[in-house]
Amino acid sequence: MNVDLCVRIGSLVLKNPLMSASGCFGYGLEYADIVDLSSLGAVVVKGLFLNEREGHQPPRIVETPSGMLNAIGLQGIGVHRFVREKMPELRRLGAVVIVNVCGSSLDEYVEVSRILSDVEGVAAIELNISCPNIKEGGIQFGCNLSSTHEVVSAVRRVTTLPLIPKLTPNVTSVSSFARAAEEAGADAVSLVNTFLAMAIDVDTRRPKLSNTMGGLSGPAIRPIAVRMVYECAQLVRIPVVGMGGISSARDVLEFMIAGATAVQIGTATFVDPFIWSTLRSGIEEYMARHNVGRVTDLVGSMERWI
Amino acid sequence: MAPIDLDAEVLRNTHLSAGYHVLVLAAPGIAAATRPGQFVMIRTTTGTDPLLRRPFSVFEILRDADGTPEAISILCKLVGPGTARLAGASAGDRLAVLGPLGKPFDLVAPPSEAWMVAGGVGLAPFAALTESLAALATPTRLFYGGRSRTDLFYLDWFEARGVRLDLATEDGTRGTHGRVTAPLEAALRVMPADRPLTIYVCGPEPMLKAVAALGRVHGRPSQVSTEQVMGCGLGGCYSCVVRVRDESGTPHFVRSCLNGPVFRGEDLVWE
16 A cells, blocks of 8 residues: 655655654764665754753663653754754755754844755754753743744744754643744744753762753653643644654654654664664554554544544 | 674673673674773663663684684673672673774874773773783883782783783882882883873772873873763763863863863863
């Protein structure tokens, strides 16, 4: 059975719903030796500010039950070096590139987005208003409804690229933020970023991360992420890109049935960098078994008990 | 060469002491491609706890009777739940092994000598290095320190390959009483300046720092194998960074999985 894996995010048509999660896949090129980057729905690259950033002191990650905490601190090469050093090769490899845009001010979000809008091969912008690990950027916009509206509107005015604000789960009602983003002109929302969390070494009584707190990812967060994706998909009309602990085709399907049009995979690629083909064939097998011709038919297809 | 992921069979698990063992894994493709100083990422469970792979230096590259690489070994120290699973592995078990990864050591040839400095489980990259240096006929020494004589392994193995041993134990039960940097410093002092040598070092961070400093003081280049907490081993996660000076002398965090794990001692900036 031939199955159609195409999904649409705003004006962007993806050949399948699988994307790398920002911050988990470098700038994509790190994986070019072992993964055909053009086989992914999209490569979402590491968050970029206007300028380079050093990030936090190690230790930057620690494992927790069925998950991990990270506080990388958005180390990155800045938008100019990215465009110069990474984009030509990403274009040559046929990757659909979504750039995760960070800012420590409204102006910085606007400026980075404006620069990227003129770059050939940038397919969409994911607006990072949800990094839990740095004080001055992102989360201050992502935890306040009017700031979310303001930053999305401001970026909307400077770009025609599909705009995907990435939402934090560290709020009371993530769906209200999805709605604020939609009202401000977003083409889609992606969620969830990591859950703000902590782990302490009881022998040394020190936090296990130099930054004290970090973001929890991995299978441990998946049920909460599914719930949040479901809530957002119920409330907004724009596509929802779901993520949080996906590590198998069944996990992808769960998010899509909950309402996600596409998904991102992060932590699981650390364990299995070859996961992409496994996920794709698993989705195809499921669709054949359940007689589903188009993957979009699964989106929001949850059956109720009553 | 691109790394490969093998479902490798455990051929042997040899326990050296309560805390150390050597795990031999059937991994022909990885064994053939590995150069000394490179590492592999090993899954300790097929479940989600512990979630991440663990990085290990390739200890030995093992060959069949015809000399074809067929297996690798890793030297493991028991430190937590992940390594406890590896300690309990038996012949016939299978483990996902991804590699080879990272930058290898640069090999020195005669007339230069190679001085390896190992602290505890820091012996891990030096068996493979010894074999490669032996093929070049490079004279080698191993300065090897541990807590006690029961923490020093493979001494016969290194001696059989012509490696001169300088041992140190913190409890004085074998070799010099104290840290391994003491016999290293003494040897550096008496080494004529016109005889070139390169220092290779792996071990706990304070030791790496001290050995890199000794190299600098004595005008000897060092190659430092670092050990950082790693998430992916492929450059995706940015967790394993170390601070390194760039050409202009400015320190930057770089990923030890891609830019290392072996660095030039003079490039590393210690916190």
